[in-house]
Amino acid sequence: MVARYLVSPQGGRRAYPDITSALAAAARRGRAALIEIAPGRYEEALTVQGEVQLAALGDPGSVVVSRPHGAVLDASGSVRVHGLVLVGREADVVGCRAGSLTVEHAEIRAHSGVGVHARANTSVTLRDSVIVHGRALFSGAVGLVERCRFVDAIDNAVAVIKGAHVSVHHSWIGGSAIHGVRVSGARAQVTGCELTGTGKAAVMADAQADLTVAGCSITAVHAEGIAFIEQSKGSVDGTRVTDAQHGVAVVSGADPVVRDCVFTECRDTGINVHASGRGRFEDCEVRDAGNIAVFATKGGAPEVHGCRIARGNVGVAVTDGARGRFSRVEIEDLTSVALRVHDGAKGVFEHVRVERCPSHVEARGDGGTTASIADAVFRDFDMSAVEVIGQSRVTLKGVSAERGTLGFGVGEEAQLFVDDCAVTAVSSCGALALGKGRLTARNLTVTGSEAFGLCGTDSARLDVVNSEFADCATAGASFQDTCGGRMVDCSVSGTRGVAVQDNGRVDLVSLRTSLPVVKQLAKPAERPAMIVNHYEGPVFNAEVHGAQLAWNNNSVIQEQTSEDGSST
Structure with a gap:
């Protein structure tokens, strides 16, 4: 049976004048106790042991227990606190040393200290309560x-460390100077929560933590919405991040699963994986990213499946030795490139749809820079559907490009391999190789180019087999300068232009066409510059005509005979 004790500063029959005296009486009896506290202010330090409940008699907030410095409540046993306001400074305002502590409908104000401290091997429940300035520390x-x-924690609002296991449900966390929830070498579940205005990542997992986030809303944070670092793992489901620097960041070996999340209006990136981070991202959406929607860099290796990207600057960027696999990706209405692979990175893209972006694929870098794109549709590109430069290598299979300027282009020393692809309604060229670029195409179809179906310039090399070029306004194929290669079992059809503008350096084998093949005159070779080295006499490095020389003279008279024999 629970023994009841009444505390009232005004006194009264069988009432204790302060909480401490009531606790002492309960301890002497050694029974479960209910201590009911009348409204008022109590400046006390409470040490609560055993099975004790402290409850405000009035409305929540009517009982204030405070100290100018130091702890306010230290619990051991099975302790419940209901409806109190606990105020302290420069210490743990509420601490649980042993056993369990439950705080309900309470307010804890911690100025320059910890609001609630759950020490090792204890169990602490916070329910329907407010914690101001201080943090809840579960160690x-x-x-x-x-x-x-x-509210306005001067540190992390909730810290889960050193093997702790904490669940945070349907709570609001705002204005924390560092993190809203930090999980370090521990486990935590954060569900149905709203986090806003944190100084760093709203939710952070580090030191091999295990973090689960579900159904949360994160807004207006100064850094990441959610961050997994230092080999942490876990999952994020059905969560929305708005106005963060990065929606979710995965770093240094972390490997979470992120599903059905929305990252919108992030100031830099929506999904950011770098420094050997990994992660699987399924059915997520990124809108209005300030820089890059999905970014893998510096050894990052994400897998992204079912991602929708709209508006913003760059869609997917894989750079600086990163690698990534991307499938079922839909991208539209960007201001820059949709898919970027740079600087030793490797990207694999499958089942991709891109619409209304200036450039749809951009590959650039050394020979270790590779991209493989299969079953993709690129529509309405202002510049190019695919651009491959540097020494990078790109493979296209089952790719179609519709309505734009240039379909597929390769330049510098890069390589582009095209298989079962189609280009339709471009204004410049279906497939272009320039510089020292190499284009290898099988079963390529180009239809309705306003200029060329296929074009090679400079010293490019082309190997085009079993391909079709239809209704190209200027030429089905045009080979210029010293580009070379072969065109085998191809057809050129239509009523406009010519079949081939031939520079004589590309083998035309089994060409099927009713249009003319036009031999292009080679550009005249430039004469080498004439150099005269004058030592004891003139020395010429090329045949010279019409030159006039003089040496060892104080004065020179130059005379030239005109065609009619007269001297000038």
Whole structure:
């Protein structure tokens, strides 16, 4: 049976004048105790042991227990606190040393200290309560936080460390100077929460933590919405991040699974994977990213499946030795490139749809820079559907490009391999090789180019087999300068232009066409510059005509005979 004790500063029959005296009386009896506290202010430090409940008699907030410095409540045993306001400074305002502690409908104000400290091997529940300025620290403890508000923590609002296991449900966390929830070498579940205005990542997992986030809303944070670092793992489901620097960041070996999330209006990136981070991202959406929607760099290796990207600057960028696999990706209405692979990175793209972007694929870098694109559709590109430069290598299979300027282009020393692809309604060229670029195409179809179906210039090399070029306004194929290669079992059809503008350096084997093949005159070779080295006499490095020389003279008279024999 629970023994009841009444505390009232005004006194009264069988009332204790302060909480400490009531606790002492309960301890002497050694029974479960209910201590009911009348409204008022109590400046006390409470040490609560055993099975004790402290409850405000009035409305929540009517009982204030405070100290100018130091701890306010230290619990051991099975302790419950209901409806109190606890105020302290420069210490743990509420601490649980042993056993369990439950705080309900309470307010904890921690100025320059910890609001609630759950020490190792304890269990602490916070429910329907407000924690102002201080943080809830779970160190090796078990915790449950439900329907709480954390306001302007000077550190992390909720810290889960050193093997602790804590669940945070349906709570609001705002204005934390560092993180909203930090999980370090521990486990935590954060569900149905709203986090806003944090100084760093709203939710952080580090030191091999295990973090689960579900159904949360994160807004207006100064850094990442969610961050997994230092080999942490876990999952993020059904969460929305708005106005963060990065929507979700995965770094240094971390490997989470992120599903059905929305990252919108992120100031830099929506999904950011770098420094050997990994991660699987399924059915996510990134809108209005300030820089890059999905970014893998510096050894990052994400897998992205079912991603929708709209508006913003760059769609997917894989750079600086990163690698990534991307499938079922839809991208539209960007201001820059949709898919970028740079500087030793490797990207694999399957089932991709891109619409209304200036450039749809951009590959650039050394020979280790590779991209493979299969079953893709690129529509309405202002510049190019695919651009491959540097020494990079790109393979296209089952790719169609519709309505733009240039379909597929390769330049410098890069290589482009095209298989079963189609280009339709471009204004410049279906497939272009220039510089020292190499184009290898099988079963390529170009239809309705306003200029060329296929074009090679400079010293490019082309190997085009079993391909079709239809209704190209200027030429089905045009070979210029010293580009070379072969065109085998191809057809050119239509009523406009010519079949081939031939520079004589590309083998035309089994060409099927009713249009003319036009031999292009080679550009005259430039004469080498004449150099005269005058030592004891003139020395010429090329045949010279019409030159007039003089040496060892104080004065020179130059005379030239005109065609009619007269001297000038």
